[in-house]
Amino acid sequence: MEQRKRRRQSLLKMGRRFYSWxxxxxxxxxxxxxxxxxxxxxxxxKLLPCCRSGSSSSVNQSNIADEAExxxxxxxxxxxxxxxxxxxxxxxxxxxxxxxxxNECPSGVVNEETFKSIYSQFFPQGDSSMYAHFLFEAxxxxxxxxxxxxxxxxxxxxxxxxSINDKLHWAFNLYDLxxxxxxxxxxxxxxxxxxxxxxxxxxxxxxxDNAPKEHVDNFFQKMDKNxxxxxxxxxxxxxxxxxxxxxxxxHMFDNVI
Numbered sequence: 001m002e003q004r005k006r007r008r009q010s011l012l013k014m015g016r017r018f019y020s021w022x023x024x025x026x027x028x029x030x031x032x033x034x035x036x037x038x039x040x041x042x043x044x045x046k047l048l049p050c051c052r053s054g055s056s057s058s059v060n061q062s063n064i065a066d067e068a069e070x071x072x073x074x075x076x077x078x079x080x081x082x083x084x085x086x087x088x089x090x091x092x093x094x095x096x097x098x099x100x101x102x103n104e105c106p107s108g109v110v111n112e113e114t115f116k117s118i119y120s121q122f123f124p125q126g127d128s129s130m131y132a133h134f135l136f137e138a139x140x141x142x143x144x145x146x147x148x149x150x151x152x153x154x155x156x157x158x159x160x161x162x163s164i165n166d167k168l169h170w171a172f173n174l175y176d177l178x179x180x181x182x183x184x185x186x187x188x189x190x191x192x193x194x195x196x197x198x199x200x201x202x203x204x205x206x207x208x209d210n211a212p213k214e215h216v217d218n219f220f221q222k223m224d225k226n227x228x229x230x231x232x233x234x235x236x237x238x239x240x241x242x243x244x245x246x247x248x249x250x251h252m253f254d255n256v257i
Contacts, residue, residue: 109146112133112136116133125199126198127200131198138155138173164247167250168241169233169237183223185220188231192213
């Protein structure tokens with residue numbers, strides 16, 4: 001019971017950190033404090049069943065533990081060599097990730113309803129369904145209503161180990177809801193409403209009713225360089241790369257695994 005409680009707490013913390021990474025390009029506030037990479041790694045590994053030790057005792061020799069975790073992997077995804085070429089993960093890392101993915105998703109795929117159910121645990125005080133829908137579509141690269149291991153690990157590679165340019169392209173694709181190559185006010189308004197719905201009404205400090213609109217206005221004032229009412233990928237990249245807060249958020253998951 002205690003182990004299950006600790007895992008849930010780790011899951012919630014990791015989910016919120018992932019949310020912070022995804023919304024980093026929308027940030028207009030103060031820069032976030034630099035995360036402890038060792039702590040992030042421990043939290044991330046706890047999310048995968050294959051990476052959790054059966055013993056409840058504390059082990060400080062993380063390198064030895066990591067080797068033991070890898071040695072227990074017995075699953076091998078199809079096209080492993082191809083995934084090594086497509087991602088920034090090693091063979092052993094892919095095996096560890098695949099073992100965890102299969103343990104959590106025995107069918108080998110995650111549909112949108114399951115994805116929403118998982119994400120609702122990250123923000124139980126609000127309604128995360130719409131934001132989870134947008135996030136699922138970003139992971140569902142084949143637009144077939146399912147996220148398989150290949151979809152999952154390719155996106156994960158970008159988020160964890162991609163270049164700044166790759167990470168920003170991934171974030172832009174999330175905000176570009178109809179995938180037409182630009183972000184409109186309507187799209188960003190939908191995104192912001194989904195974020196505020198997810199955060200819930202009982203935040204501290206409390207959020208004003210017009211906060212989503214103000215955030216959209218700030219986003220376009222910062223990003224829309226030629227004032228044509230849309231933000232292109234070029235405008236998005238140029239603005240983000242010059243913003244210290246955004247750049248800091250892009251490094252949040254560096255060297256997690």
